[in-house]
Amino acid sequence: MIRLLPKEFLLYTAASACAFAVDVLGLLALTSWVHIQYLVAATISFTAGTCVAYLLCLKFVFRFRRLARVESEFTLFWTIGLIGLVINGLIIALGVEIVEVHLLVAKIVASACTLITNYTLRKFLLFMPARATAAQTESENAHP
Numbered sequence: 001m002i003r004l005l006p007k008e009f010l011l012y013t014a015a016s017a018c019a020f021a022v023d024v025l026g027l028l029a030l031t032s033w034v035h036i037q038y039l040v041a042a043t044i045s046f047t048a049g050t051c052v053a054y055l056l057c058l059k060f061v062f063r064f065r066r067l068a069r070v071e072s073e074f075t076l077f078w079t080i081g082l083i084g085l086v087i088n089g090l091i092i093a094l095g096v097e098i099v100e101v102h103l104l105v106a107k108i109v110a111s112a113c114t115l116i117t118n119y120t121l122r123k124f125l126l127f128m129p130a131r132a133t134a135a136q137t138e139s140e141n142a143h144p
Contacts (some may be wrong), residue, residue, distance in 0.1 A: 008061060012119050015056035023049030050081045062127035073126060080121045084114040 026045030030036045036044070054077050058065070067073040088110045095106025 008123075009119060011061045012057065012122075013115065015053055015061055016115055016118070018056060019049040019053035021049075022052045046081070046085065047078070050078050053081070054078075057122070057127070062123070064127055064129055066126055066128065066130065076126055077122060080118055080125070083121070084118040087117055088114045 023045045026048050027038075027041050030041035030044060031038050034041075054074055057077075065073065067076070091110035091113055092103070092106045095101045095109060096103055099106075
């Protein structure tokens with residue numbers, strides 16, 4: 001059977017889905033039950049989701065860690081998430097305001113773009129040896 005997507009990317013997608021659930025549920029809980037202003041709540045829930053994504057990526061997704069300092073690694077991981085958040089917002093705005101598609105259609109397209117962008121940046125900036133070859137990357141994805 002031909003492998004269409006690397007195992008690592010599928011694991012990353014699962015980790016991102018868990019992080020997204022924490023983000024959305026946290027946002028709803030903070031705004032509905034705790035009555036925190038929505039932008040403050042969104043920042044808190046986004047950070048909580050990023051923490052979940054980071055821990056799941058370390059435990060289940062990526063085997064190599066390029067940076068020795070956890071603080072530096074997490075800061076870059078979180079910053080990449082912010083870049084993804086900006087891309088997400090821009091694509092949604094473009095889709096809704098310019099292309100005039102339904103919000104959910106724009107969100108699906110934006111989410112796919114953000115997932116690929118975040119995975120690629122995190123993989124190459126944080127979780128791949130500086131001189132890794134395509135063959136090394138392929139062999140990493142082949143191991144269970």
